[in-house]
Amino acid sequence: MQMKRKPKLGQNFLVDDSARHAIVDALGDLSKRTVIEIGPGHGAITDILAARCHKLIALELDRSLAAELTFRFRDHPQVQILECDVLKTDLLTLVPEGETADVIGNLPYYITSDILLQLFAAGSAGTLARAVLMMQREVADRVSAAPGVRDYGLLSATAQMNAQVDNLFTLAPSAFLPPPDVYSTVLRLHFAPRFAELGVDPEEFNLFLKQCFAQKRKTLQNNLRAAGYSAEQLSRAWPASVPAQARAESLALESMAELYRSLSHVVADSD
Numbered sequence: 524m525q526m527k528r529k530p531k532l533g534q535n536f537l538v539d540d541s542a543r544h545a546i547v548d549a550l551g552d553l554s555k556r557t558v559i560e561i562g563p564g565h566g567a568i569t570d571i572l573a574a575r576c577h578k579l580i581a582l583e584l585d586r587s588l589a590a591e592l593t594f595r596f597r598d599h600p601q602v603q604i605l606e607c608d609v610l611k612t613d614l615l616t617l618v619p620e621g622e623t624a625d626v627i628g629n630l631p632y633y634i635t636s637d638i639l640l641q642l643f644a645a646g647s648a649g650t651l652a653r654a655v656l657m658m659q660r661e662v663a664d665r666v667s668a669a670p671g672v673r674d675y676g677l678l679s680a681t682a683q684m685n686a687q688v689d690n691l692f693t694l695a696p697s698a699f700l701p702p703p704d705v706y707s708t709v710l711r712l713h714f715a716p717r718f719a720e721l722g723v724d725p726e727e728f729n730l731f732l733k734q735c736f737a738q739k740r741k742t743l744q745n746n747l748r749a750a751g752y753s754a755e756q757l758s759r760a761w762p763a764s765v766p767a768q769a770r771a772e773s774l775a776l777e778s779m780a781e782l783y784r785s786l787s788h789v790v791a792d793s794d
């Protein structure tokens with residue numbers, strides 16, 4: 524049996540012409556926008572962006588691909604190709620002070636979650652407005668799932684604390700070369716952090732969410748007991764609207780934030 528080799532650096536290149544236009548169209552009018560592209564590859568999306576946006580900064584880790592694009596766009600002063608690892612790049616430094624940028628990318632799937640967390644941090648800093656991102660369908664379904672449905676979990680809650688998420692369309696493996704083993708979905712995110720609105724501290728609430736979702740088969744109370752809250756603290760803080768046996772997956776972010784605020788008060792009282 525011949526083993527199928529995974530392409531290095533998640534390099535499955537988009538070859539479907541209508542898909543590459545649809546991805547760029549999803550960002551709307553770009554004539555006054557700075558756009559950061561993650562992983563331009565051979566430029567399937569870059570070519571269209573270069574003709575449409577005010578400024579394009581494309582971040583590519585692969586040296587030969589970065590060199591290929593630098594050469595191709597040598598006469599386009601609005602296009603900047605940076606050979607770098609997106610995860611080691613401070614996105615805030617790419618955007619002029621007082622401005623916002625949009626992000627686009629057919630992501631390298633092996634680092635999707637890390638890239639999302641990086642974008643949420645930049646979105647919280649007010650630097651990013653929107654992102655259109657292609658990722659593995661199963662991951663996109665988790666990012667965009669509503670509470671109570673099977674796919675809802677920590678990634679959904681984290682994403683939806685940071686952005687409004689639209690699930691746009693899904694592509695078959697045949698849209699890429701080489702074809703990946705999975706289907707791919709394009710999401711659009713409008714960065715709109717909800718921490719202030721829900722009265723929660725961003726860092727502490729992110730940690731709280733991790734505790735709440737620590738073990739899927741456990742109830743929310745049991746996950747919080749395992750995180751160190753006492754039965755008494757939980758019973759004093761538990762909101763009447765949340766069933767005692769609820770799982771984290773069933774709670775809307777508003778209820779999660781209510782529980783967090785109530786527990787914070789009870790813990791502060793017991794100190």
Ligand SMILES: C[S@@+](CC[C@H](N)C(=O)[O-])C[C@H]1O[C@@H](n2cnc3c(N)ncnc32)[C@H](O)[C@@H]1O
Binds near residue numbers: 532584607
């Ligand atoms: C799925 S391919 C997409 C390529 C191209 N945008 C397309 O749609 O055909 C992912 C791209 O991300 C690049 N890449 C992988 N890891 C990266 C990283 N850490 N930082 C920047 N680019 C990376 C790969 O070299 C590859 O070009």
